Amino acid sequence: MRIRLRVRTDGEVKSDGTQGWFDRLLDSIFGSTAAASEKESPQIEKRPIDKRWSTRGDAKYFFDGRHCRNTDGAWNSEYVFTVYAAEEFQQIRVVMPEVAVTAWERQHDQRMSEEDRLRLARETMETLVDLGRYPAAITIASDTIAAAPIAQC
Numbered sequence: 847m848r849i850r851l852r853v854r855t856d857g858e859v860k861s862d863g864t865q866g867w868f869d870r871l872l873d874s875i876f877g878s879t880a881a882a883s884e885k886e887s888p889q890i891e892k893r894p895i896d897k898r899w900s901t902r903g904d905a906k907y908f909f910d911g912r913h914c915r916n917t918d919g920a921w922n923s924e925y926v927f928t929v930y931a932a933e934e935f936q937q938i939r940v941v942m943p944e945v946a947v948t949a950w951e952r953q954h955d956q957r958m959s960e961e962d963r964l965r966l967a968r969e970t971m972e973t974l975v976d977l978g979r980y981p982a983a984i985t986i987a988s989d990t991i992a993a994a995p996i997a998q999c
Contacts, residue, residue: 905931925967939983940967946988
């Protein structure tokens with residue numbers, strides 16, 4: 847008796863169009879194995895604009911949340927903002943490297959509060975809005991984090 851094994855090629859999906867649970871697990875741990883050109887751009891949730899949105903110039907923005915990501919062995923905090931400018935919804939991810947935050951905390955001998963982290967991310971995003979630039983992601987420089995003021999308790 848012969849046993850035949852069929853090995854799936856890169857990017858191949860099951861005949862019913864779904865992806866196996868093991869592949870989804872691997873993608874969630876190690877990142878997607880699909881080529882970047884094959885990936886669809888993520889859909890931006892079009893929230894109704896109400897009083898929860900902040901205004902900056904002609905643009906309005908909404909803080910969607912904070913996510914922790916492990917990228918290439920380094921932990922980062924991502925602050926996600928949805929921006930409505932020029933009749934278009936855009937999403938900006940402000941990445942704050944935890945290595946730089948840890949250096950700031952060692953230098954000042956105190957923890958950087960979540961409010962200070964959010965303030966720093968919001969200031970970075972507002973600077974981009976003022977310049978009229980809407981990148982998908984931007985990383986806050988270590989110098990900017992090091993120069994952040996100490997919170998007044």
